[in-house]
Amino acid sequence: MKKILSLLFVSALGGAITLGAYKIFMEKEQHVVVQEKQEQPFSFPVNHTSNANFTPDRDVNFEAAAEKTVHTVVHVKNTTINSKQMTYEDLFFGRQPQRAQVGTGSGVIISPDGYIITNNHVIAGSRELTVTMNNNKTYDATIIGTDEKTDIALIKVEADEELPFTVFGDSDEAKIGEWVLAIGNPFNLTSTVTAGIISAKSRDLSGLSNQSFIQTDAAVNPGNSGGALVNTNGDLIGINTAITSQTGSYIGYSFAVPSNIAKKVVQDIMEFGNVQNGILGVSGSPISSGYAEKFGLNTSEGFYIEEVEEDSGADIAGLKSGDIIQKLENVDIKKFSDLKGFLNSKSPKDVINVTVLRNGEQRVFPVTLLKNETLTVPIIGVIKNAKAKDLKKYKTDNGVKIASLTNNKNYLGYWMNNGVQVGDIITAINDIKVNSIEDVQTILKNRQTNELLRIELINSKGEKERYNFR
Numbered sequence: 143m144k145k146i147l148s149l150l151f152v153s154a155l156g157g158a159i160t161l162g163a164y165k166i167f168m169e170k171e172q173h174v175v176v177q178e179k180q181e182q183p184f185s186f187p188v189n190h191t192s193n194a195n196f197t198p199d200r201d202v203n204f205e206a207a208a209e210k211t212v213h214t215v216v217h218v219k220n221t222t223i224n225s226k227q228m229t230y231e232d233l234f235f236g237r238q239p240q241r242a243q244v245g246t247g248s249g250v251i252i253s254p255d256g257y258i259i260t261n262n263h264v265i266a267g268s269r270e271l272t273v274t275m276n277n278n279k280t281y282d283a284t285i286i287g288t289d290e291k292t293d294i295a296l297i298k299v300e301a302d303e304e305l306p307f308t309v310f311g312d313s314d315e316a317k318i319g320e321w322v323l324a325i326g327n328p329f330n331l332t333s334t335v336t337a338g339i340i341s342a343k344s345r346d347l348s349g350l351s352n353q354s355f356i357q358t359d360a361a362v363n364p365g366n367s368g369g370a371l372v373n374t375n376g377d378l379i380g381i382n383t384a385i386t387s388q389t390g391s392y393i394g395y396s397f398a399v400p401s402n403i404a405k406k407v408v409q410d411i412m413e414f415g416n417v418q419n420g421i422l423g424v425s426g427s428p429i430s431s432g433y434a435e436k437f438g439l440n441t442s443e444g445f446y447i448e449e450v451e452e453d454s455g456a457d458i459a460g461l462k463s464g465d466i467i468q469k470l471e472n473v474d475i476k477k478f479s480d481l482k483g484f485l486n487s488k489s490p491k492d493v494i495n496v497t498v499l500r501n502g503e504q505r506v507f508p509v510t511l512l513k514n515e516t517l518t519v520p521i522i523g524v525i526k527n528a529k530a531k532d533l534k535k536y537k538t539d540n541g542v543k544i545a546s547l548t549n550n551k552n553y554l555g556y557w558m559n560n561g562v563q564v565g566d567i568i569t570a571i572n573d574i575k576v577n578s579i580e581d582v583q584t585i586l587k588n589r590q591t592n593e594l595l596r597i598e599l600i601n602s603k604g605e606k607e608r609y610n611f612r
Contacts, residue, residue, distance in 0.1 A: 222245065251296065284299075313401040368382070384396070
């Protein structure tokens, strides 16, 4: 019995010692571990105001920008007449079946007397055009002018009161990462506002280096075309024009024509009736790493001048083949769309400072932009305005000069087989005398579908010849 009691006593004592040791050592150690986990977050700064000056409520006033512009964005309704499939009944009665088709978009009022800027594709082919304001008033609109190349159109309404309008901003000053608002009037729901940032500039969606869009991540959907892209001051820095999507709906990319380009197009339409582009007079390629290696260049950015057009502004100013354009005014030129976008905002007779890299040194040339004097006619090639000495050489009083023949092998072979050369003078097209490339543009524009193209020219032998093309 004594042995059993002794054994129980020893067991109890051992358990007590074990429990005491656990309390003293193990539990204390576990407490330290838990305490470290609790303190860990406090080892990082939590007072953000001490590390950044940006607070959305203070620095970005979306309300003010929206209030300033929301009433200047309108709904544009375009009714076109399209031919539908002809039935036997139509054939019997000699009818031409037609149906009305309605398209919608947005526009931005840019003057108190009712001038509105929108996209060309919004109003294209219109038979009837109406504009609904944000206060639900509706007006008939007339087309003042369009520019298909930039997809900009100018329309006008006659209102019985002064209208709210948006002021143009400087799109060249817009920065990547800057907050912007996209304002449209889709589906006649009154103006809708979305916010985002500028994701990129000088975007070319065509692959032909003839576009220069501002890219944003502000949501833009069908019906927003022609609406306003504004900065946080409410200044117009772009006209929302396109999205890239496989579904037709917004997926994160939207694109706007920069306001400097849109403003210039509108001013030209109002003053001249068409767009007057200022020409620099150079041809070449943007520099890539492969291009730099091929030509032994010590830079991988800029526009490499391969050829300078004779008597152009660049030629007169002293630019040369081999120069690398790095800046136009204060705009860095890294790709062709940078150069194209800047020039699209300029007019003939504008003087711009061109910064080039020549033999490893930067030089600045003031260049006077000239009016475009060349035109590409696919069947012929490139034609240009003829000088007095050119006309005198070919003994004619009028005409335009062939600057280069077409790259189309079929037409090129035809011209060469008939002895037509660069420098020959085209004197008439479709029996109408031509004195400038503007004359040629007008004739081609007014040419009827399937009408013969009749070209009259004088060759280097002084012989007058006529050629007909279907």
